[in-house]
Amino acid sequence: xxxxxxxxxxxxxxxxxxxxxxxxxxxxxxxxxxxxxxxxxxxxxxxxxxxxxxxxxxxxxxxxxxxxxxxxxxxxxxxxxxxxxxxxxxxxxxxxxxxxxxxxxxxxxxxxxxxxxxxxxxxxxxxxxxxxxxxxxxxxxxxxxxxxxxxxxxxxxxxxxxxxxxxxxxxxxxxxxxxxxxxxxxxxxxxxxxxxxxxxxxxxxxxxxxxxxxxxxxxxxxxxxxxxxxxxxxxxxxxxxxxxxxxxxxxxxxxxxxxxxxxxxxxxxxxxxxxxxxxxxxxxxxxxxxxxxxxxxxxxxxxxxxxxxxxxxxx
Amino acid sequence: xxxxxxxxxxxxxxxxxxxxxxxxxxxxxxxxxxxxxxxxxxxxxxxxxxxxxxxxxxxxxxxxxxxxxxxxxxxxxxxxxxxxxxxxxxxxxxxxxxxxxxxxxxxxxxxxxxxxxxxxxxxxxxxxxxxxxxxxxxxxxxxxxxxxxxxxxxxxxxxxxxxxxx
Amino acid sequence: xxxxxxxxxxxxxxxxxxxxxxxxxxxxxxxxxxxxxxxxxxxxxxxxxxxxxxxxxxxxxxxxxxxxxxxxxxxxxxxxxxxxxxxxxxxxxxxxxxxxxxxxxxxxxxxxxxxxxxxxxxxxxxxxxxxxxxxxxxxxxxxxxxxxxxxxxxxxxxxxxxxxxxxxxxxxxxxxxxxxxxxxxxxxxxxxxxxxxxxxxxxxxxxxxxxxxxxxxxxxxxxxxxxxxxxxxxxxxxxxxxxxxxxxxxxxxxxxxxxxxxxxxxxxxxxxxxxxxxxxxxxxxxxxxxxxxxxxxxxxxxxxxxxxxxxxxxxxxxxxxxxxxxxxxxxxxxxxxxxxxxxxxxxxxxxxxxxxxxxxxxxxxxxxxxxxxxxxxxxxxxxxxxxxxxxxxxxxxxxxxxxxxxxxxxxxxxxxxxxxxxxxxxxxxxxxxxxxxxxxxxxxxxxxxxxxxxxxxxxxxxxxxxxxxxxxxxxxxxxxxxxxxxxxxxxxxxxxxxxxxxxxx
Numbered sequence: 001x002x003x004x005x006x007x008x009x010x011x012x013x014x015x016x017x018x019x020x021x022x023x024x025x026x027x028x029x030x031x032x033x034x035x036x037x038x039x040x041x042x043x044x045x046x047x048x049x050x051x052x053x054x055x056x057x058x059x060x061x062x063x064x065x066x067x068x069x070x071x072x073x074x075x076x077x078x079x080x081x082x083x084x085x086x087x088x089x090x091x092x093x094x095x096x097x098x099x100x101x102x103x104x105x106x107x108x109x110x111x112x113x114x115x116x117x118x119x120x121x122x123x124x125x126x127x128x129x130x131x132x133x134x135x136x137x138x139x140x141x142x143x144x145x146x147x148x149x150x151x152x153x154x155x156x157x158x159x160x161x162x163x164x165x166x167x168x169x170x171x172x173x174x175x176x177x178x179x180x181x182x183x184x185x186x187x188x189x190x191x192x193x194x195x196x197x198x199x200x201x202x203x204x205x206x207x208x209x210x211x212x213x214x215x216x217x218x219x220x221x222x223x224x225x226x227x228x229x230x231x232x233x234x235x236x237x238x239x240x241x242x243x244x245x246x247x248x249x250x251x252x253x254x255x256x257x258x259x260x261x262x263x264x265x266x267x268x269x270x271x272x273x274x275x276x277x278x279x280x281x282x283x284x285x286x287x288x289x290x291x292x293x294x295x296x297x298x299x300x301x302x303x304x305x306x307x308x309x310x311x312x313x314x315x
Numbered sequence: 316x317x318x319x320x321x322x323x324x325x326x327x328x329x330x331x332x333x334x335x336x337x338x339x340x341x342x343x344x345x346x347x348x349x350x351x352x353x354x355x356x357x358x359x360x361x362x363x364x365x366x367x368x369x370x371x372x373x374x375x376x377x378x379x380x381x382x383x384x385x386x387x388x389x390x391x392x393x394x395x396x397x398x399x400x401x402x403x404x405x406x407x408x409x410x411x412x413x414x415x416x417x418x419x420x421x422x423x424x425x426x427x428x429x430x431x432x433x434x435x436x437x438x439x440x441x442x443x444x445x446x447x448x449x450x451x452x453x454x455x456x457x458x459x460x461x462x463x464x465x466x467x468x469x470x471x472x473x474x475x476x477x478x479x480x481x
Numbered sequence: 482x483x484x485x486x487x488x489x490x491x492x493x494x495x496x497x498x499x500x501x502x503x504x505x506x507x508x509x510x511x512x513x514x515x516x517x518x519x520x521x522x523x524x525x526x527x528x529x530x531x532x533x534x535x536x537x538x539x540x541x542x543x544x545x546x547x548x549x550x551x552x553x554x555x556x557x558x559x560x561x562x563x564x565x566x567x568x569x570x571x572x573x574x575x576x577x578x579x580x581x582x583x584x585x586x587x588x589x590x591x592x593x594x595x596x597x598x599x600x601x602x603x604x605x606x607x608x609x610x611x612x613x614x615x616x617x618x619x620x621x622x623x624x625x626x627x628x629x630x631x632x633x634x635x636x637x638x639x640x641x642x643x644x645x646x647x648x649x650x651x652x653x654x655x656x657x658x659x660x661x662x663x664x665x666x667x668x669x670x671x672x673x674x675x676x677x678x679x680x681x682x683x684x685x686x687x688x689x690x691x692x693x694x695x696x697x698x699x700x701x702x703x704x705x706x707x708x709x710x711x712x713x714x715x716x717x718x719x720x721x722x723x724x725x726x727x728x729x730x731x732x733x734x735x736x737x738x739x740x741x742x743x744x745x746x747x748x749x750x751x752x753x754x755x756x757x758x759x760x761x762x763x764x765x766x767x768x769x770x771x772x773x774x775x776x777x778x779x780x781x782x783x784x785x786x787x788x789x790x791x792x793x794x795x796x797x798x799x800x801x802x803x804x805x806x807x808x809x810x811x812x813x814x815x816x817x818x819x820x821x822x823x824x825x826x827x828x829x830x831x832x833x834x835x836x837x838x839x840x841x842x843x844x845x846x847x848x849x850x851x852x853x854x855x856x857x858x859x860x861x862x863x864x865x866x867x868x869x870x871x872x873x874x875x876x877x878x879x880x881x882x883x884x885x886x887x888x889x890x891x892x893x894x895x896x897x898x899x900x901x902x903x904x905x906x907x908x909x910x911x912x913x914x915x916x917x918x919x920x921x922x923x924x925x926x927x928x929x930x931x932x933x934x935x936x937x938x939x940x941x942x943x944x945x946x947x948x949x950x951x952x953x954x955x956x957x958x959x960x961x962x963x964x965x966x967x968x969x970x971x972x973x974x975x976x977x978x979x980x981x982x983x984x985x986x
Contacts, residue, residue, distance in 0.1 A: 061683070068665050071682045076891070097669075101677070143940040152669055177934050178668050187749035187805055191621035194938060207803075340911060344652065347659060354674050367933045367941075369666040372925075373673060376658050383652050390648060397912040406704035407906070410878070411899065414697070417882060418895040426886065433882065434875045440704045441871035453875070460883060464517075472886055 024056045024264075026247075027077075027085045029069020030150075030180070035200045036066070036086040038281065039114065039245050043084075046274045052264050066091040066151070071102045077250035081257040084110070088245035090154035092304045096314050097153030107248040108258060109297055111265050111289035114278060115244045118159045118219035119201040119229075123192045124212055131217045131235035134196060135167050142173035148185050148194035152178045153314075155243040156198045158307055159219060162239045163232065165310075189213065200243055201227065202281045244286055246297070262289060336399070337391030344384035351377040409440035425475015426465075430457035487834050488610060491842030494539050503540045504843075504850045507547020508554075512851075515552030518565045518692045518884035522793070525552030539839060546843035550851050553793060554598065557786055561590045562865055563877050565696040567884070569687045570753035570789045572919055573761045575695055577774065577781030584777050585718025587863040592723045593731045593779055594786040595855050600732075601739040601787035602848040605794030606841055608743055609801070616795075617802045620747040625934035626946050628750055630955035632928035635755050637959040638762030639920045649913045656904075657921020660685050667926075668933055685897070689885060690922055693898045694915050696881040698905020700874045705906070721860045731783040734764050738787030745788075746795020749805060750931070753792040754923050760788035762962070794844070801837055 024047060028040035037058070044056040061069035066087060077083040085107060095103055122128045128137065138145050142164065149156030157178070161171040177194055179185035186204070189197035190212055197204065197213070207213040215229040219241045223231060232239045249261045268274055269287045278285050288296060308314040355373040390396060413436030420429035434453030435446055443449065458477060465472045466481075494500065515525040526549050536544060556567025561578035574594065581590040608616065623631070636654075663674045664684030675681040723731070741763065742756035764780040765771060774781055799805040868876070885898050905915060932946075939945030947953055 068683045071665075101672075146938045151667070175937060175940065177937055180667055184749055187621060187799070187803075188624065190803070191624060193624035337911060347656075351659060351662070351674065354676070358671060358673065367936045369669045369671050369673060371933075372929045373662055376655060376662065379651075380655050380659065383648065383655060386648050387652065399910055400706050403705045403707060407701055410701055410704055411903070413878070414882070414895070414899045414902070418892050418899065421886065421892055421895065430879055430882065434879050437700065437704075437875040437878050438871040441874060443871035453879075457879065460879070464514075464883070464887065472883070 023082055024053050025083050026056060026058050027061055027069055027073055027083070028058060029061050029066035029073070029085060029087070029091070035116065035150075035203055035243070036088065036090075036245065038202065039247075040086045042274070042277045042281070043086075043113075043247065043268065046268050046271055046277065047264070049273055050268065050271045052267050067094055067100045067102070070095070070104070070107065071100070074102050074106045074251055079252040080250050081253055081261055083250050084261070085248050085250075086245060087248050088155075089243045089300065089304070090150055090156070092301050093153040093155065093158055093308055094151050096305055096308055104248070104297070104301065106251050108251060108253050109294055110247050110249050110258075110262055111269065112244050112246045112286055112293050112296065113265075113269060114283040115242045115286040116200040116202055116283050117224070118155060118198060118241055118243060119204050119208075119215055120159075120163075120217040120219075120232075121189065121197045121204050121208065121213040121215050122195070123189060124214055125192070126195075126214065128196070128216070129214075131230065131232065131237060134216060135235075135237065137195075138164065138169055139167060142169050143175045145196060146175045146177055146194040147196055147198055148177050148179060148188045149198045150179065150185065152176070153308060155200075155241065158304075159239065159241050160198055162241065162307070163237055166232075166237045166239050171310075202283060205281070242284075242286075244300075246293075265289070334391045334394050334396050337396045338388060341384045341388035341391055344380050344387060348377045348380035348384060351380070406440040406442075409436050413437050413440070421473050423475070425478050426461045426472040427454050427457040427477045428475055429473075430460075431455070485610075487838040488842055490835070491839040492846070494839060495543055495842045495846040500540055500543045501846075501850070503536065503544040504547045504847050505854070507544035508551040508847060508851050508854060509547075511548035511551020512555040512558075513551075515555030515567060516559055517555075517887055518559055518567050518688065518696065518881050520552075520567065520884055520887055522549055522552035522556070522568065525549075525555075538836075542836075542840055543843040543846065546840070546847035547850065549793075550602075550844070550847045553790065554595065554851050554855065557594045557598070557789075558591065558862065559880075561594065561782070562587055562862060563696065563880065564699055565877060565881050565884075566688070566691045569691065569923060570757055570792070571786075572691050572695075572754070572916070573757040573785040574782055574789075576761070576916060577778050580775070580777030581779065581782065582863070582866060586777060586779075587866060588717060588721030588859050589723045589727045589779060590777075590782050591859045591862060592856065593727065593735075593783045595852055595859075596723075597731065597735040597738065597783045597787040598790040599848050599852045600735045601742065601789075601791040602794055603845065604736075604739045605743045605746075605791040606845055609794055609797055609841065613798050613802050616744060616747050616798050619744060620749065620799065622949075622951065623748050623750075624949075625931045625938065627949060627952045627955065628748075628931040629928060629935055629946060630952040630959070631745075631755065632924055632931060634955045634959040634962070635758050635924055636920075636928070637962040639758050639917065639924075646912065649911070650917055653908065653913045653915070653917035654921045656908075657918040657923075658925040659921075660690065660918070661922045661925030661929075667930055684926070685922060686894070687919065687923055689894060689897055690901050691919050692881045692885065693901030694905035694908075694918060696877055697898060697902025698909060698915065700878055701902060701906035702909045703870070703874065705910075717860075717863055721863065727779055730769075730779050733767075734760070734780045734784035735787040737763055737767075738784040738789075739791040741784075742788030742791030743795045746792025747798040748795075749799055750927070753789050753808075756788040756792045757785035758920065758924075760784040797841075 026040040026043055028037040030036045040058045044058050047053040047056045061072055069085065070087070070091065073083070073085045077085075087104065087107070092104065094100075120131070120134070122134070128134050134145065147156075147160045149160065151157075157174075157176050160174050160176055164174050165171045177188070179188060185197065185199060186207065188194050190207065196216075201215075201218060204213055204215070208215050215227070217232045217235055217237070218224065218227060218229050219239060220231055221233070221240045223234070247265060249258065253261070266289060269285075275285065305314065351373050355370050355377070358370065413433040416436065417429040417433040420432065431450060431452075431454030434456060435449035438444070438449050438453075439446060454477070458481075461472050461474075461478055462481060465474070465478070495504070511522075511525055514520060515522060526545070553568075553570075556571040557574050557578075558567075560566045560571040560575040561582050564575050564579040566572040566575050578590045578594065581587060659674075661684075663681050665672050665675075665682050672682055738756075738760040741760045742753070745756040745759070746753060761781055761784060764778070764784040765774045768774060768778060768780050770778065796808050796811045800811045866873070882895060882898065885894055908915060908918070935945055936943065947956065
């Protein structure tokens with residue numbers, strides 16, 4: 001059904017392109033409930049409420065860290081300025097580990113929107129109380145700690161590998177279980193199916209606040225306001241990582257079309273409604289657009305390739 | 316997968332054994348099995364961290380398909396397949412032609428013309444005609460459908476010259 | 482008691498004249514779009530959601546509920562009358578429902594489906610109100626090993642639908658499993674059997690395969706066969722309405738279907754199809770006249786339809802108690818409610834009781850509206866079948882391709898429809914059952930992912946698969962599903978069984 005939803009994006013987009021340029025279809029290349037999905041829906045809300053666009057539809061195309069979504073996006077959205085896709089750091093790694101025939105070079109990057117830090121959680125009834133407890137278990141038997149998170153080779157997976165490496169455990173021994181979206185991973189963590197969960201803080205926030213999950217560490221450089229947990233560094237694990245999310249447009253757009261989309265996104269990113277949503281969700285505003293973003297993206301792709309090779313995910 | 320399907324050339328002989336059509340199916344299954352195994356073996360990639368990798372299921376399915384191919388061949392040889400009616404090819408060609416015409420013309424001629432042809436050719440497959448009457452009828456019906464779903468219910472269906480008149 | 486008070490308030494709002502009108506518009510629009518094969522409730526809602534933005538919250542909620550249920554109902558109607566499943570959860574309905582329609586019993590089939598859906602929706606919604614926390618705990622106790630056991634059970638029980646030949650049933654299943662391999666592997670992101678074709682990277686769409694196998698394959702085989710081309714379909718034989726016997730054969734399947742569908746719908750990785758498969762098998766095992774299965778048994782429509790609807794209510798359980806949208810439809814619902822400031826999360830029930838209960842009341846009202854509207858129309862619907870064959874089948878193909886094009890306007894998708902249609906024709910000619918192919922495509926990838934997750938968590942130790950009581954019970958049930966028929970067959974009842982499992986296309 002999710003694939004159908006995607007298909008819908010293509011269908012509606014064509015009509016939209018004919019009817020009005022201010023209708024957008026945003027594809028979240030992940031299952032409902034995850035970070036990209038939330039970003040897409042936040043954009044939907046703001047674009048509509050701020051009257052930047054008449055109608056915005058969000059579609060989900062889950063699978064393989066976004067590789068399925070981007071492949072479909074590149075295939076069907078080409079030249080259509082009304083279609084947008086959410087992407088992010090996770091996709092950079094996923095496309096590399098997957099040897100994906102489609103890469104981020106094939107879409108038109110518009111802007112980086114948000115950044116989010118990785119949160120490490122355990123179920124509330126777990127006997128692991130803090131980072132030290134997890135590290136101890138990990139050192140004793142790396143395989144006995146199963147990490148539930150997003151798709152293989154994504155930020156979550158990379159963070160797990162970096163933590164292992166930082167405490168002197170072979171990163172290739174990390175027992176990482178990939179789920180297709182935040183909702184499914186969260187269910188597995190809540191149900192105690194995996195030892196620990198690793199994902200963006202926003203995906204766990206309401207469960208942490210409800211006392212169903214225990215937050216044992218966060219991947220920021222310094223403690224964050226309103227989040228009651230030590231950073232990895234404070235706990236003696238020298239890892240800091242930020243998971244950024246971006247919005248991209250279809251390939252094959254003219255410069256005017258690019259500029260128009262960019263202007264709409266900029267208007268959205270500067271609205272108070274957008275800033276309020278970022279604050280609510282605990283996402284840092286890391287808006288960056290244009291050539292500066294293109295350069296940053298290229299640098300991120302290069303550094304991710306290096307990290308993935310180091311932890312043995314890409315040969 | 317369609318390329319590995321056995322041909323339509325089989326005829327149920329007067330004597331029940333061996334059943335050439337079923338033997339062709341057995342051959343088809345064996346070919347599919349080999350294609351899966353070959354595709355999986357040449358897949359390449361890294362993914363060394365997962366314990367049961369992406370190749371386990373394809374190999375297992377290929378192996379079972381191969382066994383099923385042999386089993387099918389044995390049953391075919393003994394004539395255990397149910398009897399079939401004689402093939403009646405022309406209706407199939409009409410209908411397949413209709414579907415193919417729709418597929419090829421959809422983007423070029425628009426939904427109504429492509430689908431109208433499908434309608435007329437299918438009716439022809441069931442022995443109704445003549446085409447000069449059914450093709451226009453089909454196009455008119457399709458145009459009405461296009462109008463209801465595309466204009467009324469926001470479903471976007473490919474538009475061609477006819478639709479653009481509306 | 483508080484819950485009932487809130488539900489009562491929800492009903493008061495929903496029964497206002499203006500809101501009833503919105504419900505009417507909603508179910509009409511929803512049915513019109515949902516009736517297209519390949520366009521299920523989620524897509525219907527996504528298409529029509531913007532319509533509701535202009536209304537006040539209560540009206541919008543109600544119209545939304547109407548669209549949602551209309552979309553679901555539309556899928557069942559086409560399954561029964563045209564053998565063209567509108568969505569994956571109504572594939573099972575086509576098995577018995579269409580056989581009934583061909584025998585002039587389309588009226589009772591549509592009626593039991595509509596009433597069963599209503600009953601299931603009603604009970605499941607009550608379940609949502611009363612035992613959601615318990616159900617969600619049960620659902621969360623399902624880990625990869627338990628899901629895998631559930632898939633094994635589904636596999637084993639649907640093998641009852643294999644027909645009279647083990648060989649041909651297994652072959653059909655493995656063709657489906659092969660098709661399920663196509664595309665990018667979720668755990669590692671590697672492309673399998675895609676042969677470098679980008680259109681294949683996202684796998685084969687279940688509804689495309691189902692529509693091709695059922696509608697296109699059948700059209701071809703009817704056209705090619707002199708015998709069936711001359712055969713007449715009688716649209717109505719006996720009463721259009723359900724007889725006393727139909728009622729007495731339907732009510733237990735409705736309840737059982739609800740009991741199966743609701744918890745499975747609540748599971749984050751369950752899915753409505755599995756509930757319908759299991760319900761179909763259960764009804765076949767328990768039927769007083771098992772020989773009717775495959776020839777139009779009303780239980781085979783009543784049970785799966787109830788399961789389908791109960792599972793839709795089941796998906797609301799994790800959504801409302803945990804804030805987990807586990808299906809595309811649930812996610813779209815969430816988007817719909819966010820316009821009213823409803824925030825997903827574990828505190829939803831506590832913080833926004835009015836909206837949550839208003840939603841639940843709206844769903845019930847929409848369900849009722851659908852029933853009231855459609856029961857009188859059944860007589861009209863079944864007349865569709867009195868259309869002469871050439872026009873009927875030409876219409877079915879127009880309709881089937883309309884759904885496919887509407888969902889994804891690509892020639893490649895139509896090409897797959899044609900290729901799988903030919904495959905369906907070929908399988909029919911050689912006496913292969915059709916349903917296992919579709920079952921293999923749906924269940925294969927699910928089973929594979931869960932097995933691989935389970936073995937990864939256990940570090941390769943296969944005993945994890947039998948570590949929990951739930952998994953053991955499910956696996957024992959699966960074993961029983963295989964062994965019991967074998968014993969029956971050994972006792973010389975093979976004939977009955979063969980008939981019971983007669984080809985179901």
